[in-house]
Amino acid sequence: MSSTGQVETVAQSVVTAPDFAQRLAARYRLAPDEPFRIAFHAGPGDAAGSFDHWMTGTHDPRVPIIAYSTQFFTLADRIGAEAHIITEPPHLPTHNHPGFHLTPIARDRARQGLGWHLEQARYARRVLAHLRRIRPHVVVMGTDFPFWAYGALPRGSALIITMHNTFWPMGRRGTGAKARLKQALSGRGMRRLSAAVCTSPECARQLAALTGRAEALFVEMPQIPAARLPAQRPRQRADNLLFLGRIEADKGVFDLLAAFSAVATQHPDITLTFAGTGTAAPALQEAIAAAPHARRIRFAGQLPADGVLAALQAADLLICPTRSSFNEGLALVVIEAAAAGVPSVVSSVVPAQDLVPGACEVFPADDTAALQSTLARLIDSPTAYRALAGQTAPARAQVLDRAHSWGSQLAQALLAPA
Template sequence: MPEPVTQSVSLPPDAAHAVRQSLGLGAQSALRIAFVAGPGDAVGTFDHWQKGAHDPRTPVIAYSSMFYSVADALAADVLMLVEQDRQPAAPDPRFRFIHTPRRRGRRGIGYRLDERAFTACVLRHLRDFRPDVIIVGTDAPNALIAGLPATRRVILTAHNTFWPMGRRPVSLKARLRLRAKSWALRRVDAVVNTSGECAAQVAALSGPSGTRSFTEIPQVLPDWYPETLTPAPTAERLLYLGRIEANKGVFDLLGAFDAIAADRPTLTLDIAGTGTADAPLRAAIAASPHAARITFHGQLQARDVHDRLDAADLLICPTRTDFAEGLALVVVEAAVHGVPALLSSIVPAKALLPGACVTFPADDSAALTAALRGIVDTPAEYGALCAALATKRHQFRERSGSWGSMLYRALVA
């Protein structure tokens, strides 16, 4: 039997009463929650949720899907401020969706004007709704967070880090930018974090404010969780899965593969994803002396992502220091399939999988090559990674650690 979508969160039977009590509301009072959603398709996820189904487009359970389940259990009235200009297929009076357009991609004065227009639009709708709780993400403009109307609780959902792990910027411009973010975060009462690194950075910026902090463990869809694993004896089928950008390290990986492939004729590399560097990557693959063993799949659907993971022996996530990685969910997806990972030192997902991944210093191509060679040439090391992974992947199906369950804890904190 498929898992009911509402079981992606773990709530006590008296959740509705407990949240109202925590917020200072009467037991029979209306509860109004506003969610400033990000760029994801929250409307499409709602269509799936209404049918009692998880959104199959995402390999992990969508945050918005978990939010709908929490709001439903709390008998809340919801305002969803979304970037999609459309409405659910079957409207529900408990969930109101309003389009708040956010133009992206411009720079300079154009960027500032776009962010100002988005902020004004969101704040206007929030003032009209008069919510008891506002949920907002770290990608919201500082002026939006700082200018949130009076409410009983502001909850920040921290999906991204503000700087690469272990490398807080020290330039004057960066310090001024972080000071503005720090000022805005004083408006926050509680935080739900995607990773321990997100939690640490939010705490570093918000200071001794008494903000309650909760960290989720990403949860995978039941259909994507193999019940049994059969690890390969050696790591021969390498996989990169993510955005195709230079700062994600995909070109560093290609160089490392070329450096060791000549003496290892059975070694292959699959690359999946899309981005602004698609064309340069195709050219680099074509120029490789081992191009016949490198496959660029482009963008994959969720089912195809898991087919690739099923076929892989080792995932490589070589993110460079000019990209602030919030967690790297692909490491979780790979772990569920029993696929260990080779990670750069700024990928926070390693904290979830001690002993089940190998790290190398970010931006160090020689270190990446050496680490990759060590795993490929040492079956015992690779086997130890697989064995450690088999004992840790269960956490990604323990719904008490889900984002929705942590959201509930933030509501009653």
């Protein structure tokens, strides 16, 4: 049930023009009664599980936002497409749809070094062989697919990139020989694309810089089901700090712990919660135990979707201290936090600042002293904190604007000229 009392269906997650199907048929020169064939490389997520929820008319309750796969199913069903979905998890959905075909193709993401590159090549060959059998009009592919393989997609198939990660940290494009070579190879692989749906304006800027083209690059706004938006509450002080995301060193968790430890000495009422999982979790837990204010630091571990909403509801300030060694595509949690009325402190390489510019304070990435100073200022000044929190209101409307959803932007990308 939405805030207006109306039931929101999965079909409402994608907005298209009334004549969209006719324009699509003209764009791809479909013969009468010829189905539009579209392939979607769904990546490592559980698209089959999302499909089962979609078939019952509900959003996937395991994720706090509207899943991309849910939006893809909605769009494909609306236009009567013959949809082929490539998944990595081995299981198939329990429900069936006459126009949808889910095909698991295993991918070992745990390998390292040469083994990782060999696995990437093996996986790409299997995906390409499958696509050649299908010969879709359009392939929707993520940037976690090897760039060199884009050129081997079936001849005649348009390529739409769904871009979730940047090529370099925001504002820090590499200029060395190795970086330039990598960028050149990436840009060459991207020449095949017809359009792209980007998760942030920064992703679109970098794609334009690599390919030399700025047209047909669409930016989505993550969408949250109306029923899952936490109730907003008045926030007066930055007492309860929250980190929510991957527990990795390059996500800045140890920088945050150091900054909090320094600030907490002067502010006995503030607390810090780390929520998430990752390879650095054991080391972080050890560091928390040894911290001078360990009793005021909580390690919550990985949270389910409902747990994420509860954590945001309890928080006063979200901290996203990503280091420059990590290519952050968006930092979705900053958007989720703003929608819940929670402002953020983010490092300068976090592109979410483009989408909620007034609702976050930015400090230079990798600068723990600057992070400490920013936290201290917001904690010391309730007036400054309340002014920041007051800028979160626009985000609530934005995450409910289905015209800017990933699926709605994909619909526009499908109409981009060849």
